[in-house]
Amino acid sequence: xxxxxxxxxxxxxxxxxxxxxxxxxxxxxxxxxxxxxxxxxxxxxxxxxxxxxxxxxxxxxxxxxxxxxxxxxxxxxxxxxxxxxxxxxxxxxxxxxxxxxxxxxxxxxxxxxxxxxxxxxxxxxxx
Numbered sequence: 001x002x003x004x005x006x007x008x009x010x011x012x013x014x015x016x017x018x019x020x021x022x023x024x025x026x027x028x029x030x031x032x033x034x035x036x037x038x039x040x041x042x043x044x045x046x047x048x049x050x051x052x053x054x055x056x057x058x059x060x061x062x063x064x065x066x067x068x069x070x071x072x073x074x075x076x077x078x079x080x081x082x083x084x085x086x087x088x089x090x091x092x093x094x095x096x097x098x099x100x101x102x103x104x105x106x107x108x109x110x111x112x113x114x115x116x117x118x119x120x121x122x123x124x125x126x127x
Contacts, residue, residue, distance in 0.1 A: 004096070013100040015044055018117040021099045025051070028058070028093040033086045036061075039079030042102060043113055046079040049096040056089030069095060078102070 008014055008023045015021025020041050026048075028034065039046065048060070050069040059066050063081040075095075077083065087093045101110050 008098055011098075011100070013103075015099045015101055017119055018114055019119055020044055020117060023096070023098045026095050026097050028085060028087040030054075030087055030090055030092060034084055036082050036084040038082055042078060042080035043105065044079065044099045045076050045102050047098045047100055048075040048077075049073070049098070050075070051096055052092060052094035054087065054089035054091035054093055058087045058089040058093050060085040069093065076100075 005023075009016055014023070020039075020043060048069060050071045050073050053069045053071045059068050060075070060077075060083060061067075062077045062079075062083040067075060067077075069075055085093075101113075105113070
C-alpha cells in the first residue's frame with residue numbers, strides 16, 4: 001500500500017491533515033447493511049473506488065438515489081446527505097474510500113478549514 005498512500009497524499013484535493021479527511025479500505029461482508037447516516041460535514045466529497053465489487057444486489061443509496069459500485073471506478077457523493085449501503089450478494093464488497101475537498105470550496109476557504117480542523121499531535125495520543 002505504500003504506492004497507494006503516496007498517490008493519495010499527493011492528490012491536491014485530498015483532505016490531508018484535517019480531522020474530517022480520511023483514506024481507508026471499507027469491506028462490506030455478504031448479507032450486511034450499513035444503516036442510514038450522515039457524514040459530519042459538507043466540506044468534503046467522499047470517493048469510493050471499487051476494488052472488489054460482487055455480482056448481485058450490492059448498492060449504496062444517497063439522498064434516495066440508489067447507485068451500484070463498479071470495479072476500478074470512482075463513485076463520488078456528498079456524505080453530508082443521508083446515505084446507506086447493503087450487500088445481499090454472495091461475496092464481499094471492497095472499496096477504497098478517499099475524502100476530497102468539496103469542489104464548491106474556494107482555495108481561501110480550504111486554507112481556513114485546514115487551519116480550523118488541522119490534526120494536532122494531541123489528537124493522535126491514544127494512551
